[in-house]
Amino acid sequence: MNPTSYAIAQAPDAKASSKSLVLDAVSKRYGGVPALDALSLNVEPGELVSLLGPSGCGKTTTLRLIAGFEFPDTGTVSIGGQDVSALPPNKRGLGMVFQNYSLFPHMTVGDNIGFGLRMAGVKKADIQAAIRRMLDLIRLPGFADRRVSQLSGGQQQRVALARAIVNDPSVLLLDEPLGALDKNLREGMQFEIRRLQQNLGITSVMVTHDQEEAMTMSDRVVVMSHGKILQSGAPREVYDRPRNRFVAEFLGTANVLACRVESRSYQSVTVTTCPAADAAAATLTLALPKHCTSDLPNTIELAVRPEKIAIDAPQPGHLQFRGLILQHVFRGSQHSYEIDVPDLGQRIYAYQQAFSTSHAGHARGQAVTVSFAPDDAVALEPDDTPDAQPKHGDALVGSPEALAGQGVQ
Known part of the structure; x- marks a missing residue:
């Protein structure tokens, strides 16, 4: 010592x-x-x-x-x-x-x-x-x-x-x-x-x-x-x-949207959302993922956090989509929603802060408009994480005496 x-x-x-x-x-x-x-x-x-x-x-x-x-x-x-x-x-x-x-x-x-x-x-x-x-x-x-x-x-x-x-x-x-x-x-x-x-x-x-x-x-x-x-x-x-889909979904909840790549520059990529057949595509330009190489795929994924999704409160410049409330859960500090968005061909999640107990939230089956700012969407790198995970010891095991004997205090 x-x-x-x-x-x-x-x-x-x-x-x-x-x-x-x-x-x-x-x-x-x-x-x-x-x-x-x-x-x-x-x-x-x-x-x-x-x-x-x-x-x-x-x-x-x-x-x-x-x-x-x-x-x-x-x-x-x-x-x-x-x-x-x-x-x-x-x-x-x-x-x-x-x-x-x-x-x-x-x-x-x-x-x-x-x-x-x-x-x-x-x-x-x-x-x-x-x-x-x-x-x-x-x-x-x-x-x-x-x-x-x-x-x-x-x-x-x-x-x-x-x-x-x-x-x-x-x-x-x-x-x-x-x-x-x-x-x-x-x-x-x-x-x-x-x-x-x-x-x-x-x-x-x-x-x-x-x-x-x-x-x-x-x-x-x-x-x-x-x-x-x-x-x-x-x-x-x-x-x-988040850098890729794994990080986005592991570190909290993320809405991952599939988009088509229209063009790219040294620092940015322009994409359109992949809509249902009867919906209009939305176009936005985002920062290019840092580690993406020149062989960027034809499609790319965007991540949008649920708290960035607004319900029936569109702002100028925000992307807007029609939706239907499927589920509503009150969690004390916030309302959590599962929303079907036909314009995107998928379900998304949205969180709204519960500012007062008098606000009951949006009801199941209610038609709404969901929106988010382009800056709140993050272009993700292609995720090359393998499907199978190696399994080995995930704990430091042993009696207190045995561990102390190895010099661990």
Whole structure:
């Protein structure tokens, strides 16, 4: 442990000794099946990056390679400029928070938090001081002598977080950290973990399949599929400007419209909607997808988010289509609609904010006009994601003692 290894405990408002994390062309195979395919990722000091994707996409394999539970077949993992690809977990200076907390049930809260410091040979008085300050930091003062079984799920997760950061890790890894909590508690803990991470400035990588969690907590969202990064960017950027259909539909709901390509330039593409036989086509010009090559197909897909669809409120310059309400669901803060749009030859979804309880929304069977601004439509790249997904271990498994033996706090 370095001399500043419990600096956080001594000064909770101080920034941690954050380090960069770089994965350079890392690949991994299990039994001949590729789990990661030459994946490269840079995480800046103090940044929280979420790896988001369905089961089997490679996000947990990536976390295992960073942690040192697995070693890459090719490529390198570097922390703070040092190649750690061949180092065991206990030599990488990491902290880790698990979905199931992995607290020691036979220890008190204080003993759980101070476990890593004891293993590092820190003086008892310093450990006790660090424990007290960690408990203040996670807003559980006076809980040092409590048993783990006496804590709620949210309190246990805070203790697990304190144990992970008390040693001032260079990188904090979060493996589905809120998956075991109920919805209300999970939402509160999203802000709690984010507050601590930002205050301490710890470089962090989180694995999650929860889109809302990734959007709420991250500086950057990395969407993965089949061992590859499909898109990486700030949450708003990835949500508003998805690169392809997979990203558009995985990161929330998207209306995907098939269109015919009329012309293209260096930076834009002009398309017409593919209408039903008796409908007039709508023409619009959009930014060309960044990675589209000269062999752009004759048809292209557009993505429009449901909240961008207006109902019976057309604006000048907006594209307008006739529709029929098929379903209406009230969700508290919004009305959700499924609408048949013969002009487009498909059904679409629209969300409207419920500004007052007196507004009952549009009824099933009601004829409406749906519209959206051309700027709210995003031209998608052709999606070449394979149909089958490789299946391999998607969890960091083992008893708390076994994991601790590998250097995971």
